[in-house]
Each structure stands twice: as structure tokens, then as C-alpha cells.
Amino acid sequence: MPLKEKINENIMHVIVCAAAAITSFIFLYIAGFILIRGIPNIKPSLFALVWTSENSSLTPALVSTVILTFVSLLIAAPLGVFAAVWLAEYTRRTSKKSGALIRITAETLAGIPSVVYGLFGLLFFVQFLGLGFSLISGALTLSLMILPFILRSTEEALRSVPDTWREGSFGLGAGKLRTVFKVVLPAAAPGVLAGIILSIGRIVAESAALIYTAGTVAQIPKTPSQSVRTLAVHVYSLSSEGLHINEAYATASVLLIVVVAINTIAAVLAKKIGGGLK
Secondary structure, rough: HHHHHHHHHHHHHHHHHHHHHHHHHHHHHHHHHHHHHHHHHHHHEEEEOOOOOOOOOHHHHHHHHHHHOOOOOOHHHHHHHHHHHHHHHOOOOOOOHHHHHHHHHHHHHHOOHHHHHHHHHHHHHHHHHHOOHHHHHHHHHHHHHHHHHHHHHHHHHHHHHHHHHHHHHHHHHOOOOOOOHHHHHHHOOHHHHHHHHHHHHHHOOOHHHHHHHHHHOOOOOOOOOOOOOOOHHHHHHHHHHHHOOHHHHHHHHHHHHHHHHHHHHHHHHHHHHHOOOO
């Protein structure tokens, strides 16, 4: 290797390592700051089933977050995956303008601020459809938010599957649909799961859109028409009031732990799925 190329390679290596170190330091600093301030303030009253102004319980918000995440993924995941299958398997070898239009639309929607989704959800789901400030309004709004992420990540995962896999399936007599759902989609499962993980992270961390659609009532919902409050909204409410800062840090610590746990479990599942396909 020429000396100049070796020097350039060493410089790039140093830059990459420095960027990784700075990123890790920022994450650890933020996480450590939140945990140091929050963990000492975690107490049994925070996990009471009913929220009051005295206990500032996070249990209703935690339950609402789990329900909202499940309902949103139940709506958005099938739509995103099937749309990605159509884009990756049925339009990539053609010049269909509809495929290009969908890709541009998805990329545009992925860059729209969450508060814009919240205003749309307020005007359409809450007022026009008459759903009010409710769990279902929040779930439908979140579904629109995460749909582009699931679609784009699934499409990229499908495109990464070698064409030889498809050709081998066709050679054995399998049709297009069977090849997609029995060969291609299982092979792309880790990438699909990665997109869903990113979507879960955005759902759990979202607050602006949900304030306009799901509301801020701290209660465990009994019906989809009831207003709810997620953990992120709960942290915002406690901190904005200025009366429960310690409880806000405690809730933020729980939220951070929940997000890390979800990502860890999903990463382990993705690794097992990917290993099982080898």
C-alpha cells in the first residue's frame, strides 16, 4: 500500500473512532445525568394504579404507552410491510411512476415534524371524524408517523436479499407470491424488525402529536375513546408544572430503561431470527 493511501486510511480511522467516542460520551452523559437525578426519586407511590396530584403515579402513563404502541404497530406494520413488498418486488425492475411517487411521498412524510402530524390528527381524527381526544385518535396519528419508517426500512431489507435466492425459488417451481413470503421476506426479517424498533422508539418518545390527539388525562383506558397520557407526555406535564421535578426525572429514568430494554430484546430477537435463517 502506498504511503499516502496508508496515511489517509489512518486519518479516516482516527476520525471514525473519534466520532464514535464522542457519540458514546454524549449518550452516556445524558443517560447518566437522567439516571443519577431520577433513580433516587423512584418510590412505590409512583407505581400506584390511580394517579393523583400527591403521588404523580406513572403507572397509567406506562400502561397507556404500551397500549398505544401495540395499536399503532398493529395498524402501521402490515401496511408498511405489504407496501414495501410491492415496491421492492413488483416495481423495482419496471419504470412504474407510481412506485417512485410512493417513495418520494414516504421520504417526505418521514421528514415532517411531529407537531404537524399532531395538528393534522387534531383537525381530521379529533374534529372531522369526531373521535375526540382519545386513545384511538393518538394511535391513528402515530400510525401515520411511523408508516414511512417501516416502509423504507422494509424495502431496503428486501432489496438486500440476493437475487439468487429468488432465482433458486423460481427454479424449484415456486410462484412469485410464494417466493416473496416463504423466501425473501423471512430472509429480510432482521431488517424489517430494525425498522419496527425505530418506530417503537419514536412512539415511546413522542409527545407533541399526542397532546393534540390523545390528550393528557392520566388514567388507565378502559375504552379506545378515552383520553390517555403517555410516559413522554407525563414527563412534559410534570416538568412544565414545575411542582414535581423530582417525579419528572424519576419518570424519565423509567422511560429510558423501558426504551433500552425494548431495543435490547428486539436486537436479541433479530440476531436469533438472522441466525436461524443461515
